[in-house]
Amino acid sequence: MVQWPRRAILGGGLALPALARARATGVQAAWPSQPIKLIVPFAPGGTTDLIARLVATPLQEKLGQPIVVENRPGAGASVGSLLVAQAVPDGHTLLLSNIASHAISPALYGNLRYDPVRDFSHIALLTLNPSVFVAYPRAGIANLDDMARLHRERGLDMASSGSGSSNHLLIVRMGSILGREFNHIPFRGAGPAMTAVIGGQVPLMSDSLPSAASHIRQGSVKAIAMSSAERHPSFPDVPTFREQGHDVVTSSWFGLSGPAQLPRPIVDRLSREVSAILDTHSTRSRLAEIGGSAGQYSPEEYAAFVASEVALWGPLVRETGAKPD
Amino acid sequence: MKLNVNGKDMASGLILMAIALAGLYLNLDHSLGTARRMGPGYMPAMVFWIQAGLGALVVFFSLMNGPDPLERWTGLDIGTFLGGIVAGLAAFWIAPSIWGFFGQTYNAVGVGLAVGFFVMAISAGWKMLAIICASVSLFGLLFEHAGFFIGLATLIIVSCFAEPTHTKKGIVGVTAFLLALSWWVFIYELDIRVNLWPQF
Amino acid sequence: MDLLISNLGHGFGVALSFQNLAFALLGALIGTAIGVLPGIGPVATISLLLPITFGLPATTAIIMLAGIYYGAQYGGSTTAILLNLPGEVSSVVTTLEGYKMARNGRAGAALATAALGSFFAGTVATILVAASGPVLTQVALSFGPADYFSLMLLGLIIACVLAQGSIVKAIGMVVLGVALGLVGTDVQTGQQRFTFGIPELSDGLGFVPIAMGMFGIAEIVLNLERPESRSILSTKVGQLWLTKEEFKRSTPAVLRGTLVGSFLGLLPGGGASLAAFGSYMMERKMSKGRAMFGNGAIEGVAGPEAANNAAAQTSFIPLLTLGIPSNAVMALMVGALIIQGIQPGPRMVEAQPDLFWGLIASMWIGNVMLLVINLPMIGMWVKLLSVPYRFLYPSILVFCCIGVYSLNNNAFDVYMTVLFTVFGYICSKLKMEPAPLLIGFVLGPMMEEHLRRAMLLSRGDWSVFVQRPISATMLGIALIALLLMAMPNIRKGKEKAMAE
Missing domain, CATH: 3.40.190.150 (Bordetella uptake gene, domain 1)
Structure with a gap:
C-alpha cells in the first residue's frame, strides 16, 4: 500500500495543505525547527x-x-x-x-x-x-585526435556549464596543450549547454560525468575522452585523456x-x-x-x-x- | 508649422532621457569588451543609447502631437512634494541615531519613506498616493519586528484614511475581518514564518 | 494513429485510477489557490510540496505537480481580470483587456472565456504532446542563440502593440524595461551592475515588486482618485455567462491562441510568456473586434489565455523527450523524477510508458477538473467585485504586501514595491504604458545572454543574425510588424478606434 501523505489529504479540501506545521514562536526550538x-x-x-x-x-x-x-x-x-x-x-x-x-x-x-x-x-x-568531453554526433569528432586536427585547422567552439567551472578550466588547459585557444561558450548551467550540443549548435562540450551520463548512454552525444586516471567502470568504452596521449587527470x-x-x-x-x-x-x-x-x-x-x-x-x-x- | 505641445509626451521623453544618461554615467565603470567577447558594459551601453535616442524622439514628436497638458500643480503640491523629499531624507539620516532599531537592515529606508509620504499627504493632490505608499512603507517597517498583527493592522488602518467615506465602525470592522482572514490563509494554512507579536 | 489511440487509452487507464484522480484534483486545487494569491507562485509551492511526493508512486507525484502548474495558470488570470493584479508574467496580458471587461461589468464573461479558452487549448495541446512530441522537439533543437535573440527581439516589438498610445513611447518603455533587467550580477563575469552595493539587488530587481507596484497598487491609488469610475466596478455586475455574440467572437481567437501557444511553449526560456503577448498582438491585428481593443475586447482575453495554457502543456515536451527542463517549474519536475530514480530523456517513453502516457492523459483530466472547479466559482468571484471599494482595496493591499514580503522574507522588497507604485503612478499620469516595460524586463536578461553567446559563436560577426534562416525570418517579421505599426494610416485608424 502506498503511503499517503496524511496532511495533504486532510488539507486537500482547503487546497492549501501540507507546508510543515512547526510554528515559529520566536523561542529557538531544537534544530531543525523549519x-x-x-x-x-x-x-x-x-x-x-x-x-x-x-x-x-x-x-x-x-x-x-x-x-x-x-x-x-x-x-x-x-x-x-x-x-x-x-x-x-x-x-x-x-x-x-x-x-x-x-x-x-x-x-x-x-x-x-x-x-x-x-x-x-x-x-x-x-x-x-571525472569530467568528459562530448561531441555532437554529426560533427565528425570521434576522439581527441580528430578534435585536435579540426581545432588546429579552423578553431573549434566548446561549451561549458559556465565560466569558472572545472569544465571551463579543462577547456583552457586543453587549449594550451594544443597551442590554440578554444572558443569557449559559457552557458547558464549544464542543461542548456547540453541542449545546444544535442541540437548541433555547438560541436563540443566539456561536462561533468554525472550530468552527461544519461545523454552519453542514449547516444544523443558522443563521449570522446574522460578525465579519470583509468577507464570508468560504468563507461568502459570511453577512453581516457591519458590513453589518447594527453596527461590530463582531473x-x-x-x-x-x-x-x-x-x-x-x-x-x-x-x-x-x-x-x-x-x-x-x-x-x-x-x-x-x-x-x-x-x-x-x-x-x-x-x-x-x-x-x-x-x-x-x-x-x-x-x-x-x-x-x- | 504650428507647435502643438504634448506636455505628457514631453515629460515622458525627458524621463527616458534622464534615466538613460544616468545609466550611461554609471556604466562607465564597466568594461565594454568587443563585439565578439562582450564585457559587462556592452549591453547596457547599447540599451541606454537606444533609450536616450527614443527619449529624444518622443520629445521631438511631443512638439506637434498635442495638446495634452500635464495636470496643474498647486503651490501646496509643490511645497509638500519638496518638503516630503527633504523630510524623508532627513528622517533617513537622523533616525538611526535616535533609536538603534532604525539602523538595522533597511529600517531607516522605511522610516524615511513613511515620513516623506506623510508630509506629502498634507496636500490634496498627493493625498491618495502618499497615504497608500506610507501605509505600505509602515507595513515594511513593522511586519517583521512588531509582528504579523500590528504590521497588518497599521497597513489597513492607515490606508483607510485615503478614502473619505470610511466610518470609524467600518475601519474597525474591515481591520478585524482582514486580520482574521489573513491569519487563516497565511499563518494557519500556508504557515509563512513570521512573528505574530512584537519581538524584543 | 491506432497506436496513438491505444497509447492514450493506456494513459487514461493509468490516470483514471482513484489515487491518481484524487491527486490530480488536489494539485489543481492547490494550483488555483496559489495562482489567486499574488506573490506566491508555482515554483515556490512545488519546491515546498516536493518532499510530500516522495511517498507517492512517481506517476502520481508528477500528476499532482503538473496539476499545480496548470492550476496556477488558471488562478493567475482570476486576479488579473478582477483586480488588475498580474501574479505572473503571462497574466500581464490578461490584465489589459480582462480588467477593462471587469470594469465594463463583464467580469463573469471574461472569467468564463478564460476558463473555456484554456480548456480548449489544453485539450489540443495534450493531443499534440501525445502525437508529435519527439518531432516537435527537433524543431526546438534547431533554435540556436542567434535565433533565440531574434525571437525575443520580435517579442519586444510585439510588446509595443500592447500599448495604446504612441509607438515610439511604447518602444521607449520596452527599452526601459530591458534596462531595469540589467540590474544585478552579470552572469558571465560576475560583475555587479547598477546594484549600488546593495546585496538584495545582486540577483536583480524582482518581477513581483515591479508588477505589484506598477499594476496592483498604482491602480488602487488611481481608483481612489476617481471615485466616479470605480462605482462602475461595484454596481454593474452584469450577466455572468457569455452572450452568444461574445462566444462567437472568442472562438477564432481561442483557435489562433492555441496555435501560437502550442508552438512557443516548446522553446526553453521565454517561450511560454511570449505566447500570451504573441496571441494578443495577433488578435489586435486580425480579429473582428480589433476596434474595441483597449476597452475590454473579449478576443484579448480569449486568445492570450488559450495561448498561455497551450504553452504550459507543450512545455512538457522538451522535458519528456530530451530530459531538459524549459523553465523553472519543469526543472523542479526533473528533480521530482530524479528523486524517484527516473532519468527523464528520450528513452522515457519506452522505459516508463505508465508515467509518460499517464501524465499526458492526466493533463487533459486536470483541465476538465479545472473547468469544473472554476466555472461554478465565477459567480463567487464576481460577487467579490460588489464589495464596496473602500473595503476591497485594503484587502488587496494586505494580500499584495504579505505576498511581496514572503518572497524573500525581507522588507526590502516591500520598499521596492513602494518605489514602483510611485513610478507606476507617474507613468499612468504621463500615459506611459507599464505592460511593455514588464515584458522588456522579463525578456531583456535572456536577450543579453543569447546575444553574447551568438556573437561568441560567430566570432564577432553581426551578420549571423541574417544568415541563419530562422533568425532572418524572425527579424523580417519584426520589421514588418514595426512598419505596419508605424505606417500613418494605421495609426490614424488606431486613434479613431480609441476615440470611439
Whole structure:
C-alpha cells in the first residue's frame, strides 16, 4: 500500500495543505525547527543540482524537516555561495559547495566577496567525479585526435556549464596543450549547454560525468575522452585523456557546507547523517550510475581538503591565464 | 508649422532621457569588451543609447502631437512634494541615531519613506498616493519586528484614511475581518514564518 | 494513429485510477489557490510540496505537480481580470483587456472565456504532446542563440502593440524595461551592475515588486482618485455567462491562441510568456473586434489565455523527450523524477510508458477538473467585485504586501514595491504604458545572454543574425510588424478606434 501523505489529504479540501506545521514562536526550538534551504549555485539539471537532490531526499527523512533545493546560478557559482556565506548560521541555510565555487572561482574572479575557507563551515565531502568531453554526433569528432586536427585547422567552439567551472578550466588547459585557444561558450548551467550540443549548435562540450551520463548512454552525444586516471567502470568504452596521449587527470568534487560559525552540534549531526547516507547501497549505486564515487571525510578533513584545493587551483588558473568570459 | 505641445509626451521623453544618461554615467565603470567577447558594459551601453535616442524622439514628436497638458500643480503640491523629499531624507539620516532599531537592515529606508509620504499627504493632490505608499512603507517597517498583527493592522488602518467615506465602525470592522482572514490563509494554512507579536 | 489511440487509452487507464484522480484534483486545487494569491507562485509551492511526493508512486507525484502548474495558470488570470493584479508574467496580458471587461461589468464573461479558452487549448495541446512530441522537439533543437535573440527581439516589438498610445513611447518603455533587467550580477563575469552595493539587488530587481507596484497598487491609488469610475466596478455586475455574440467572437481567437501557444511553449526560456503577448498582438491585428481593443475586447482575453495554457502543456515536451527542463517549474519536475530514480530523456517513453502516457492523459483530466472547479466559482468571484471599494482595496493591499514580503522574507522588497507604485503612478499620469516595460524586463536578461553567446559563436560577426534562416525570418517579421505599426494610416485608424 502506498503511503499517503496524511496532511495533504486532510488539507486537500482547503487546497492549501501540507507546508510543515512547526510554528515559529520566536523561542529557538531544537534544530531543525523549519525547512532547510539547500542552495545549489548552478542551474537545475546539472551535476551539482543532481547531487543535491540525490542527497536531500534521504537527508530530510533523517532530519524530519523538508529540504528545499534552491538554484541560484551565476558567475562561476559565486552568486549562490555568497548568499550562504552571508546567511544566518542557524543550520537552516546550507550550500552544495563544489570545486567551482570553492577552488576555481576565488582564483578566477578577483572581486569575490567571500573567502572559500574562512566564511564557511565545511561539513562533508559528498562525491568526486571525472569530467568528459562530448561531441555532437554529426560533427565528425570521434576522439581527441580528430578534435585536435579540426581545432588546429579552423578553431573549434566548446561549451561549458559556465565560466569558472572545472569544465571551463579543462577547456583552457586543453587549449594550451594544443597551442590554440578554444572558443569557449559559457552557458547558464549544464542543461542548456547540453541542449545546444544535442541540437548541433555547438560541436563540443566539456561536462561533468554525472550530468552527461544519461545523454552519453542514449547516444544523443558522443563521449570522446574522460578525465579519470583509468577507464570508468560504468563507461568502459570511453577512453581516457591519458590513453589518447594527453596527461590530463582531473576530478570535480561536491560537498556540503554552511555559513561560518555553524554550531558544532549541527555540524556533527549533519556529518553523521550524510556519512550514513553515503554508506547505503542505494546511494552508492545511484552515484556509480552517474559516474561518481562517494567521499567519506570528517568536517575537519573536508575543510582541509577545500584549503588544499584552493592552493592547488589558484596557481593553475593564473598559469593558464583563464579569464571569466 | 504650428507647435502643438504634448506636455505628457514631453515629460515622458525627458524621463527616458534622464534615466538613460544616468545609466550611461554609471556604466562607465564597466568594461565594454568587443563585439565578439562582450564585457559587462556592452549591453547596457547599447540599451541606454537606444533609450536616450527614443527619449529624444518622443520629445521631438511631443512638439506637434498635442495638446495634452500635464495636470496643474498647486503651490501646496509643490511645497509638500519638496518638503516630503527633504523630510524623508532627513528622517533617513537622523533616525538611526535616535533609536538603534532604525539602523538595522533597511529600517531607516522605511522610516524615511513613511515620513516623506506623510508630509506629502498634507496636500490634496498627493493625498491618495502618499497615504497608500506610507501605509505600505509602515507595513515594511513593522511586519517583521512588531509582528504579523500590528504590521497588518497599521497597513489597513492607515490606508483607510485615503478614502473619505470610511466610518470609524467600518475601519474597525474591515481591520478585524482582514486580520482574521489573513491569519487563516497565511499563518494557519500556508504557515509563512513570521512573528505574530512584537519581538524584543 | 491506432497506436496513438491505444497509447492514450493506456494513459487514461493509468490516470483514471482513484489515487491518481484524487491527486490530480488536489494539485489543481492547490494550483488555483496559489495562482489567486499574488506573490506566491508555482515554483515556490512545488519546491515546498516536493518532499510530500516522495511517498507517492512517481506517476502520481508528477500528476499532482503538473496539476499545480496548470492550476496556477488558471488562478493567475482570476486576479488579473478582477483586480488588475498580474501574479505572473503571462497574466500581464490578461490584465489589459480582462480588467477593462471587469470594469465594463463583464467580469463573469471574461472569467468564463478564460476558463473555456484554456480548456480548449489544453485539450489540443495534450493531443499534440501525445502525437508529435519527439518531432516537435527537433524543431526546438534547431533554435540556436542567434535565433533565440531574434525571437525575443520580435517579442519586444510585439510588446509595443500592447500599448495604446504612441509607438515610439511604447518602444521607449520596452527599452526601459530591458534596462531595469540589467540590474544585478552579470552572469558571465560576475560583475555587479547598477546594484549600488546593495546585496538584495545582486540577483536583480524582482518581477513581483515591479508588477505589484506598477499594476496592483498604482491602480488602487488611481481608483481612489476617481471615485466616479470605480462605482462602475461595484454596481454593474452584469450577466455572468457569455452572450452568444461574445462566444462567437472568442472562438477564432481561442483557435489562433492555441496555435501560437502550442508552438512557443516548446522553446526553453521565454517561450511560454511570449505566447500570451504573441496571441494578443495577433488578435489586435486580425480579429473582428480589433476596434474595441483597449476597452475590454473579449478576443484579448480569449486568445492570450488559450495561448498561455497551450504553452504550459507543450512545455512538457522538451522535458519528456530530451530530459531538459524549459523553465523553472519543469526543472523542479526533473528533480521530482530524479528523486524517484527516473532519468527523464528520450528513452522515457519506452522505459516508463505508465508515467509518460499517464501524465499526458492526466493533463487533459486536470483541465476538465479545472473547468469544473472554476466555472461554478465565477459567480463567487464576481460577487467579490460588489464589495464596496473602500473595503476591497485594503484587502488587496494586505494580500499584495504579505505576498511581496514572503518572497524573500525581507522588507526590502516591500520598499521596492513602494518605489514602483510611485513610478507606476507617474507613468499612468504621463500615459506611459507599464505592460511593455514588464515584458522588456522579463525578456531583456535572456536577450543579453543569447546575444553574447551568438556573437561568441560567430566570432564577432553581426551578420549571423541574417544568415541563419530562422533568425532572418524572425527579424523580417519584426520589421514588418514595426512598419505596419508605424505606417500613418494605421495609426490614424488606431486613434479613431480609441476615440470611439
